[in-house]
Amino acid sequence: xxxxxxxxxxxxxxxxxxxxxxxxxxxxxxxxxxxxxxxxxxxxxxxxxxxxxxxxxxxxxxxxxxxxxxxxxxxxxxxxxxxxxxxxxxxxxxxxxxxxxxxxxxxxxxxxxxxxxxxxxxxxxxxxxxxxxxxxxxxxxxxxxxxxxxxxxxxxxxxxxxxxxxxxxxxxxxxxxxxxxxxxxxxxxxxxxxxxxxxxxxxxxxxxxxxxxxxxxxxxxxxxxxxxxxxxxxxxxxxxxxxxxxxxxxxxxxxxxxxxxxxxxxxxxxxxxxxxxxxxxxxxxxxxxxxxxxxxxxxxxxxxxxxxxxxxxxxxxxxxxxxxxxxx
Numbered sequence: 001x002x003x004x005x006x007x008x009x010x011x012x013x014x015x016x017x018x019x020x021x022x023x024x025x026x027x028x029x030x031x032x033x034x035x036x037x038x039x040x041x042x043x044x045x046x047x048x049x050x051x052x053x054x055x056x057x058x059x060x061x062x063x064x065x066x067x068x069x070x071x072x073x074x075x076x077x078x079x080x081x082x083x084x085x086x087x088x089x090x091x092x093x094x095x096x097x098x099x100x101x102x103x104x105x106x107x108x109x110x111x112x113x114x115x116x117x118x119x120x121x122x123x124x125x126x127x128x129x130x131x132x133x134x135x136x137x138x139x140x141x142x143x144x145x146x147x148x149x150x151x152x153x154x155x156x157x158x159x160x161x162x163x164x165x166x167x168x169x170x171x172x173x174x175x176x177x178x179x180x181x182x183x184x185x186x187x188x189x190x191x192x193x194x195x196x197x198x199x200x201x202x203x204x205x206x207x208x209x210x211x212x213x214x215x216x217x218x219x220x221x222x223x224x225x226x227x228x229x230x231x232x233x234x235x236x237x238x239x240x241x242x243x244x245x246x247x248x249x250x251x252x253x254x255x256x257x258x259x260x261x262x263x264x265x266x267x268x269x270x271x272x273x274x275x276x277x278x279x280x281x282x283x284x285x286x287x288x289x290x291x292x293x294x295x296x297x298x299x300x301x302x303x304x305x306x307x308x309x310x311x312x313x314x315x316x317x318x319x320x321x322x323x324x325x326x327x328x
Contacts, residue, residue, distance in 0.1 A: 001029035001055035001072045002092020004289045010091060011037040013295020014047055021296065023303045026085055028052050029072040050075060056096040058288060066103070073097055077104035080281040087282035087302035089273075091290045097283065098134045098276060105281040108311070110318045113138065114278035115146045116217070116285065117153050118224055119271045122208035128154050128163075129205070129213045132274055133221035140183035143167070143214055145318070147188060147196070149277040150212035152317040156310045157275075158211070166200035166210035168219060174198065180216065188214075191321075272301030277314055282306045 003010055010027075011034055017023040027034050028050045038044045052072035068074065073092055077100055079085040090097050094116070102114060113135040119126035128150045135142065147165050154163040167185055169177035174185050176199060188196040197210055205213065205227060215223070273286035273294070282305050286298040305311075 001052070002058070002090050002097075002288075003286070004058065004091075005291060006091065007033050007037055009291050010295050012041060012292035013290070014299065015041045015043045016292055016296035017299035018043075018047060021300050021303075023299045025299055026050055026079065028076045028079070029055060050079065052076075056093050056100075058093050066099075071096075071100070073100045074104055077101055077281065077283075081105055086306035087284065089284045089286060089295070089298045089302050091273075091286040091288055091295065091298075094133055094285055094288075097285050101276055101279050101281070101283050105279040105283070107278055108280055108315045108318060111149075111278040112145055113142050114276055115149050116220075116274045117150060117277050118220075118274045120205060120213075120227075121271070122206055124208070125158050125160070125211075126271070127205070127208060127211060127213060128158070129168075129215070129220055129224065130277065131215065131217040131220050132224050133217045134276060136216065136218040136221075138180065138216040140180060140187055143180070143184040143216065144187045144191060147191070147194065147212065147214045148317055148321050149314060150214060151194070152314040153275065153277055153310065154211050156308050156313045157305060160211055162195045163211035164209075165194060165196045165212045165214060166198065166204070167196075168202070168205075168213050168215035168223065169199045170201065172199050172201060184214075270297060272297035272299075275301070275305065275310075280311065282311055 001007055007029060014025045014027055017025055026048050029052050031049050031051050034049050035044060038047060052070060052075045054068045054071045056068060056071050056073060073090050073096060076088045080088055081104060098114065107114060115131035116134045117128050117130040118132045120129050130146050130150050151163050151165065154160045167181060167188060169181040171177065175182065185199065188194060200210060200213060202223060205223060273284050276283040276285060282302055284298045284302040286294055
């Protein structure tokens, strides 16, 4: 029921996930509009529905999770908590999903704050940016834990060994930044076994020089949305340029395959969404404007992470680092 295009595109994405990717899906929300949309795809009876008469609106924040204990996202988290589902996918309010997830699924042992991890379209593999909006006000110790969460995610989801970690700030030198990043740099440098390469700047986000980029949720969210806006603007200008004359259109036709690949690589919907790390359950947050394509990709991502055991892998790493810190 969450998202700018709910429930139509959400249901359509669920149907695609089931039919094209073999991912079993349960839809949680108001039965009547969901059933009507399923009927449009000739999918009535193909996907089960769990009734939830309430839903968080896109403009509702964290407190809505307390005001609406029977919302669709709350019931979806409850299904995961009691083992009736393996993961939650939502395109609804990020603040509402984060708050409800923390309340219903609880943080993993030793996790101070959850973090939203987003894959950036770098080569040869995506770079993990976190936090992208779950914890706006972070302390240096929390940024260190974000690094552990990001490393565990990169190892599990991307198959990387000893992922390189960078700290997002305003300069590459260790002394650059505010009090938060300066202290976080000191702590990250001293973490045993952490492949910390130092500071990275905003222009390094798509450079692929590190595998995990750590920052607070406020900075990460601004950086992510700025980058998304810049990509949309660049493609808009490129399209206008290529359609500006006969020679340009001919050149575009000759490069159609490469342009299609580039657009696909930079399309946020192709990655399925962000992952909320640090909870006792897999939670994938799709973009609020997701179409059926993005929702299907989010379902595939959620199923993959659940199958790979990302949550227990994250928990194991946090437990191991806690023991190491106590010895240190």
